[in-house]
Amino acid sequence: MEQQALDFIVWNVDPTLIAFAGLEIRWYGALFALAYLLGYQTIYWIYQNDGRDAAHLERLSIYLVIATIAGARLGHCLFYDPAYFLANPWKIPAFWEGGLASHGGGLGVILALYIHKRQSGETFLWLLDRFAIPTALVGMLIRLGNLFNSEIYGNPTNLPWAFIFERIDQIPRHPAQLYEAIGYG
Template sequence: MEHFIWNIDPVLFSFMGLTVHWYGALFAVAIASGYQVMKRIYISENLDVESLDNLLIYCVVGIIVGARLAHVLFYDPAYYFANPAKIIAIWEGGLASHGGGLGAILALYYYHRKVKMPFLFLLDRLAIATAIFGFFVRMANFVNSEILGVQTDVPWAIVFERVDLIPRHPAQLYEAIAYLLIFICLAVLFKVSQMKQRHGAIFGLFLVLVFSSRFVIEMVKVKQAVYADEWTFSAGQLLSIPFLLVGVVLLARAYLGKQQQS
C-alpha cells in the first residue's frame, strides 16, 4: 500500500540572516489566535480588554517555562540532570503540553489576583482560547515531524520521511482535530447555553474532553519518555489522569455543589 509521504522543509523562509521556522510561525499563530478569542469574549462581556496584554505575557511565560520543566522532569530527567546547561535550550525542542497547561493556570492565577476577577470565571474563558491554541501547536508538531505515531497500515498512515520510511499514525493530526472540535464545542456552549453561569463548568468540560482524548490518542503514539518503554501506560497517559479527575470534580461542583465566586 502506498502511503502519503511527508517531508516539508522545517524552515519557512530565510531573509538577510533571519530564519523563520514553520514551528515558530505556527506557535505565534497559536498565541495570536488564543489572544483574539479572549479579546472577543472580553468585548462581548464588557470586560477590560487592555488588561489582556498582561495576561498574554503571563501566559506565554507560564506556558514555556511550565512546558519545559515538565519535559525535563517527566520525559528525560537523566539526560538533563547530566547536562544541566541543556535545560534552557528550548530551541532544540522539548515542550510538554501538560506542564504548559499547568504553567498557564498558574499565570492566570497571578493575573486574577491583579485584576480581582473570579479565578474559575477566568479559567472558563481561557479554556476556549486554549483549545484553539492547542490546535495550532499540534499542527506545528505535524509540520516539524515530531510527536510521532506508531507504525500502522491504515489507509491514512503517513510516512515522515525526515525521520524514517515507516508508515505511522498521524497522531499530531488526531490531537489537532480533537482540539479543534473541542474549541467549537466550548465556543458554542459558551454562546448559546447557560453553562458559563456555573463557574468552573466550561473549564471542567475542557479538561475532561482534552485529557480523555489525549489518553486515547496516546495509545497510538510512540512513547516519548525514555524510561517508560516497558510501562503499560505512557507518561502522557499517566499525566493526563490528574487533569481528567480535576475536570470531573469541577463539573460535579458546578452542577451539584453550591456556586461560589472564587
C-alpha cells in the same frame, strides 16, 4: 497484496518556513506565534462580549506566553530527561534547542491564570472557562507545528490516511498530531 508507499501520504515537508541571512523561521514557531495572536484576539472578543475590561489583557498575554514556554520547557526537562538536565542545568533554559512538553505548558498557563486571578479579582473558574477556547486553538496550531516537524507521530498502521514521515523512517504511521489537533478543534 503488499502495500506501496504511494498508498499512503508521504510527508517530507521542510520544517523551516523561511531562512534568510542566517535567520531561520520554522513552521512550529510561526504556528506558535499565530496561535497566540489568534488566542489573544479570541479572548479579547470574549472579554468584550462579557462586558469585562480587557485593558489588562496585553500584560496577561505576555505572562501567558512566558508561562507557556517556561512550563513547557521545565515539563520536558523534568518528565523526559531529568538526569541529563540535572547534570547540565545550564541547558534547561535553552528551549530554542528543542524540547517542549505540552502538559508542562498547560501547567504554566494554569499557574499564570491563578496568579492573575489574585490581581484581577476574577474567579479562577471564570478565567478557566473563558480561556478554554483560546487554549484549545493554541493546542491545535501547536500540534500542526508538530506535524511540520515530523514529531509526535503515531504507531505503524496500514490505514489509507497513514503518513510516512520520510525524515523519520519509511513506516506508515498514524498522524497522531492531526488526531490531537482535530480533538482540540
